Amino acid sequence: MSRPAGFEFSNPDRRQLLGTAMGIAAASLLSVHPALAAATDAVRPFRIRFPEAELMDLRTRLAATIWPDKETVADDSQGVPLAVMQELARYWQKDYDWRKIETRLNALPQFITEIDGLDIHFIHVSSKHENALPLIVTHGWPGSIIEQLKIIDPLTNPTAHGGSASDAFHVVIPSMPGYGFSAKPTTTGWDPERIARAWVVLMKRLGYAQFVAQGGDWGGVVANVMAQQAPPELLGIHVNFPETIPPEIGMALQAGGPPPAGLAPDEKRAFEQLVAQRTKHLAYTLEMGTRPQTLYAMADSPVGLAAWLLDHGDNYAQPAAAITSAVLGRTVNGHSAGAVTRDDVLDNVTLYWLTNTAVSSARLYWENKRRLLSAVNVSIPAAVTVFPGEIYQAPRSWTERAYHNLIYFNEAGQGGHFAAWEQPELFSAELRAAFKSLRS
Amino acid sequence: MGASSVLNVAAPHPMAASEAIRPFRIHVAEKALVDMRRRINETRWPDREAVADESQGVQLAAIQQIARYWGTEYDWRKIEARLNALPQFITEIDGLDIHFIHIRSKHSNALPLIVTHGWPGSVIEQLKIIDPLTNPTAHGGTAADAFHLVIPSIPGYGFSARPTTGGWETGRTARAWVVLMKRLGYTRFAAQGGDLGGGVVTAMGKQAPPELLGIHTNFPATVPLDIAKALQAGHPPPADLAADEKRAYEQLTILFAKKRAYAALMATRPQTLYGLADSPVGLASWLLDHGDGYGQPAAAIMSAVLGRTINGHPADGLTRDDVLDDITLYWLTNTAVSSARFYWENKLNLYNFADVSVPAAVSVFPGENYPAPRSWTERAYHKLIYFNEVMKGGHYAAWEQPQLFSAELRAAFRSLRQAT
Known part of the structure; x- marks a missing residue:
């Protein structure tokens, strides 16, 4: 019954050993190590090529979709509207071309290396500028390394x-365990803490004795955890997903009352955004946090997967608004798609489909033991950019309490939850400014 | 490829009178x-779960089996x-076609009773109580225990029509049930329900139409408001709770x-x-799981489909075919999303303080989501005519x-018959 997604592994060393005609399923591929297995810290070149049969199967399933009825409202308040999904599915099936993103x-230089027993996939682009600052950038859910492609050139x-040359970064963009082309953990324990430790191993393995880390969404959590672990190699972090909610505010949110008295206007706004998020926008995270395995439909139905990844539980407000704007080809609720295109969105959704990672990616929510967005306790140098379309606009006052050595804080003029994807130039400029003081 | 195209509904042509009650048969x-x-x-399929138990959801080996x-x-x-x-019918109420099973007892003094299923249930949940009750x-x-029985499909469920506009919440469904019972000629009747059906009967109890003699529920809404607040805030149990209250x-x-x-x-993004509309296995795992691992309420269901007793919760009357009948009904009628909308529509908190004044009877089954303490139940149902803690059975009690x-329903409503 099972038809695992497959892709070919094109590694010159392996080709000689195994022959050129090897087309190996992802599961077996990623659990089997090349003949150089003795050295488990080998860094192996990696290329993607999904068999045509996988793409045919996807199109066949899209054409055979059984649709539910139209929503009973005139807006998106019950979820992704039927007409939106049907138009997207039509394009996905008939016109969309996966081979473009594959190419x-x-x-890009892609690699796989085994860390802590798991194969980790990453893009590694070195700058031609030799004083470039090594930087590891981590995506979130429902993202992937595809979120970061547009910042590679501006940064490197x-x-x-x-x-200027002094702004240059060497960029490492890994796929999180269970995401994209990284292996899917078969046992528990791959929580943000373990991922953070793996990233330090990765950077050191690549020869970087000093580096910085960046992330948004889950990638922001990973960067925050790295900062809390504070390995000596980590110079500092930048996040566009600051975790700043003070304990007393967290309790008030939990109790479901009105904003506590005495909040400044920006704190009150953040409080109200968080109330809306918790009461109306969080069900998908609760489901993945408690019952990820039950999401069989997301492995079996491409339209089901696409709707799940697009929705993000937040109507046409941010963070999904930019994605929705990209899919619809028009600005939704004043949230521009920015640089995100419909093909970008489908590239990402198709990546989840072909790698069959809907459930394995959801498990990160299950693994997580942290109270997300609650104030971290970070003492190493930290930089924060607040994008206007983010889930909440972290107030400077809260940010300063959570990040004790705040070297940079800026409220960007535009962009949302998928900042690197939506506003790659702006995002890159933020990273340059954020880390400038750590270089000198 | 919705239900309309796959179901050959053998119903006569709709009559001019929209109150017509049309016989209904199913042929997929x-x-x-x-x-x-x-x-x-x-x-x-996705990969196997990363744990050795069901703590991440329905296990791959189980769903594959x-x-x-x-x-x-x-x-x-x-x-x-x-x-x-069974005698099945469809009639239009408040603009929507409602499907129901209607079985009259041969005993003329039988008490008319409307029984409402929940999610992820259907009329199939109630088939085994039809003969004992009628x-x-x-x-x-x-003979004095007999009921005339009406078992409707909730709007958006099974063979009832799927609402195309908003507004079909528990309160509107409750009002529709009163119309239905009166249309069937019942001027005095009782109502019963569990799960969302419990929400519907609680709403009926609050509306208290004169025709409603009383209600029975196996899903009582009893949580006092101060307790609900403490629960929401995530506080430990208040110090003054009795032992059964603390357990609840x-x-x-x-x-x-x-x-x-x-x-x-x-409730937010149906x-x-x-x-769930596109993947039978996705639908099955969603309906089976019920978010509680192998604890109740899903335990009896899992025991039935796996053919062994899970965590001490036997399937008892439930079989694997029963469970698949129910899931297949959702699949063939394409009602995964329309049934989920009932949560979106619902404005009633199904757990909190019902505040019901009509005569009410409550059976607490040991495998229910929470064991309602008698103290809370008495506060929520001001005229509690019957309260019993049953020895076995769970969320899908019927x-x-x-x-x-069935024995619970006989005992629960006995005093109301004497009153009439």
Whole structure:
């Protein structure tokens, strides 16, 4: 019954050993190590090529979709509207071309290396500028390394993007365990703490004795955890997903009361955003946090998966608004798609589909033991950019309490939850400014 | 390929009078069954769970075992024949076609009773109580215990129509049930329900139409408002709770913290569940799981489908075919999303203080989501005519323990018969 997603592994060393015709299923591929297995810290080149049969199967399933009725409202308040899903499915089936993103990814230096027993996939682009600052950037859910493709050139090659050579980064963009082309954990324990430790191993393995880390969404959590662990190699972090809710505010949110008296206007706004998020926008995280395995439909139905990844439980407000704007080709509720295109969104959804990672990615919520967005206790240098479309606009006052050595704080003019994807130039400029003081 | 195209509804042409009660029979087109089996057999599976138990959801081996049987041996035509052997009807109420089973007792003094299913249930949950309730002398009861029985499908469920506009919440459904009973000629009747059906009867109890003699529920809404507040804030049990109240508090804490995601999702984003309309296995795991691992309420269901007793919760009256009948009904009628909308529509908190003044009877089954303490129940139902803690049975009491459940209803409503 099972038809695991497959892709070919193109590694020159392995080719000689195993022959060129190897087309190996993802599961077996990622659990089997090349003949150089003796050295488990080997860094192996990686290329993607899904068999045509996988793409055919996807299109067949899309064409055979059984649809529910139309929603009973005139807006998106019950979820992704039927007409939106049907138009997206039509394009996905008939016009969308996976091979384009496959080619783009394969044009980048991609690698796999085993860390803590798990194969980790990553993109690694070194800057030509030798004093470049090594940086590891982590995606979130429902994202992937595809979120970060547009910042690679601005960060590694700043002189072509209005920056100077001294702004350059060496960029490492890993896929989180259970996401994309990283292996799917078969046992428990891959929580943000363990991922954070793995990232330090990865950076050291690549020869970076000093580096910085960046992230949004789950990637922001990973960066925050790295900062709390504070390994000596970590110079500092930048997050666009600051976790700042003070304990007393967290209790008030839990109790479901009105905003506590005495909040400044920006704190009151954040409180109200968090109330809306908790009461109306969080069910998908609760489901994945408690019953990820039950989401069989997301492995079996491409439309089911797409709706699940698109919705993000928040109507046409942020964070899904930019994604929805991209899919619809028009600005929804004043939230521009920015640089995100419909193909970008489908590239990401198709990546989840072909790698069959809907359930394995959901498990990160199950693994997590942290109270997300609650104030972290970070003492190493930290930089924060607050994007206006983020889940909540972290007030500077809360941010300063959570990050004791706040080296940079800025409220960006535009962009949302998928900041690197939506506003790659702006995002890159933020990273340059954020880390400037750590270079000097 | 919605239900309308696969169901051959053998109903007479709608009459001019929209109050017409039209006989109804089910016949699912063979091609719909073929398509379902093909989809089951071509399921694309995720990896196995990363744990050795069911703490991440329905386990891969369990759902694969169910899918193997469902895709090869399971026979929908059996339940179709069973349903068609019963008098089924459709009538339009408040603009919506409502499907129901209606069985009159041969005993002329029988008490009219409307029984409402919940989610993820259907009229199939109630099939085994029909004979004990309408024909009690064959089941250890007396003629004086007889009921005339009406078992409707909630709007958006089973063979009732799926609302195309908003507003079909528990209160509107409750009002529709009163219209239905009166249309059937019952001027005095009782109502019963569990799960969402419990929400509907609580709403009926609050509306207190003059025709309603009383209610029985196996899903009582009793949580006092101060307790509800403490639960929401995540506080430990208040110090002054009695032992049974403390036990209820602790179960509710676990329920709200770990077992309510599916309900929260359906209450906020029902339309986003496209995968449940498109994947039979996705639908089956969603309906089976009920967010509680192998604890109640899903335990009896899992015991039935796996053919062994899980965590001490026996399937008892429930069989694997029963469970698949119910799931297949959701699949063939394409009601995963429309049924989920009932959560979105619902404005009633199904657990909190019912504040009901009509005569009310409550049976507490040991495997229910929480064991309602008598103290809380008395506060929530101001005229509590019956309260009993049953020895066995869970959330699907009528399905799991049909004889016991029927005996509870006889005892619960006895005093109301004497009053009439």
